[in-house]
Amino acid sequence: MTRLFSKAGLKILIFVLILLSFVLLERFYNLTSYLNAHRLKEVVLSYGRWAPLVFIAIGTIRPFFLVPVGAFSIAGGIIFGCLYGSVFAYTGIILGCFVAFGVARVLGSDFIMSLVKDKIPYLDKINAKRGFEIVLTMRVLPIFPVDFVSYGMGMCDISFKDFALGTLIGIIPGTIVFTYLGNAIGSMSLQRLLTFGILYIVAIVVPILIRKKLLKWTAIR
Numbered sequence: 638m639t640r641l642f643s644k645a646g647l648k649i650l651i652f653v654l655i656l657l658s659f660v661l662l663e664r665f666y667n668l669t670s671y672l673n674a675h676r677l678k679e680v681v682l683s684y685g686r687w688a689p690l691v692f693i694a695i696g697t698i699r700p701f702f703l704v705p706v707g708a709f710s711i712a713g714g715i716i717f718g719c720l721y722g723s724v725f726a727y728t729g730i731i732l733g734c735f736v737a738f739g740v741a742r743v744l745g746s747d748f749i750m751s752l753v754k755d756k757i758p759y760l761d762k763i764n765a766k767r768g769f770e771i772v773l774t775m776r777v778l779p780i781f782p783v784d785f786v787s788y789g790m791g792m793c794d795i796s797f798k799d800f801a802l803g804t805l806i807g808i809i810p811g812t813i814v815f816t817y818l819g820n821a822i823g824s825m826s827l828q829r830l831l832t833f834g835i836l837y838i839v840a841i842v843v844p845i846l847i848r849k850k851l852l853k854w855t856a857i858r
Contacts, residue, residue, distance in 0.1 A: 677695075677712050677716070678712070678715055678716045681695075681716055682716065688716075689717070689721070689725050692713065692716065692717070692725050692726075692729060693725055693728050693729040693732065694729075695709075695729065696709055696725075696726065696728070696729015696730055696732060696733050697729055697732040697733050697736055698733070698736070699729065699730075699733045699784075700733045700734070700736060700737040700784040700787060700788075703784055705782075705783075706730050706783045706784075706808075706811065706812070706815075707811065707815045708815075709726060709729065709730065710722075710723075710726045710730070710811070710812050710814075710815035710816045710818075710819065711815050711816070711818055711819035711822070712726075712819060713725055713726030713729075713816050713819060714726075714815070714816040714817060714818060714819020714820035714821070714822070714823065715819040715820070715822060715823040716819075718820050718823075719816055719817050719820040722816040722819060722820060723812055723813050723816040723817075726812055726815075726816050727808065727809065727812045730783070730808055730812060731804060731805060731808060733784075733787075734783065734784075734787045734804050734808070735787075735801065735804075737784055737787035737788050737791065738787045738788070738790055738791040738797065738800055739791065740788070740791065741787070741788040741789070741790075741791025741792050742791040742792075742797075745791075745792060763793050763795065765793065765794040765795050765796070765799075768790075768795035768796055768799030768800065768803070769799040769802055769803050770803075771795070771799075771803070772786070772790060772795065772799060772800050772802075772803025772804060772807065773802075773803035773806055773807045774807075775803075775807070776803060776804055776806070776807020776808055776811075777807045777810065779811065783808070787804075813836070814833065814836045814837055817829070817832070817833050817836060818830075818833045818837075821833050
């Protein structure tokens with residue numbers, strides 16, 4: 638009993654320390670002011686050659702603030718352009734997903750479960766043997782918030798290998814589409830905005846239209 642209590646107490650302590658650290662960071666550094674893409678561009682580029690690493694680091698801690706990956710990708714397009722923006726945004730998003738998965742796997746608290754259950758209604762039906770298919774589908778379908786999927790999968794029996802592979806592949810379309818949008822906004826190009834519309838339909842709308850088939854493929858419905 639003492640060992641169980643100590644383990645549970647340690648998890649709670651870790652969660653409280655993480656939460657407290659971000660409260661202090663917000664208090665002294667006003668992190669939420671950087672949620673504006675143009676403000677973020679100004680700050681990131683001020684680091685010169687280290688700017689890509691700073692942007693990726695922001696992406697790594699992004700899940701703790703639940704900043705949408707679409708907004709982060711758009712910022713990448715505005716700051717670095719389509720090609721490099723996609724690469725840097727993708728790297729930051731992937732690392733952030735891995736961190737969120739790890740936090741949920743280590744803490745495994747009822748609090749995290751209560752946060753993600755409403756966002757992922759199929760959580761209690763997930764079959765770990767179909768882990769890759771499930772994660773890939775949830776990454777491709779924009780109806781599942783990226784961070785809630787990461788936290789939710791960390792609470793399940795899905796292996797990190799399946800989670801990582803499904804995430805590495807499934808995140809690509811959305812990242813490219815929204816980074817392209819950011820680049821189009823930054824350049825104010827009508828042609829690029831029209832191209833974004835086509836990419837959006839292919840990468841975002843089509844998966845929604847065929848979501849029943851995708852969910853059936855995962856065997857969770």
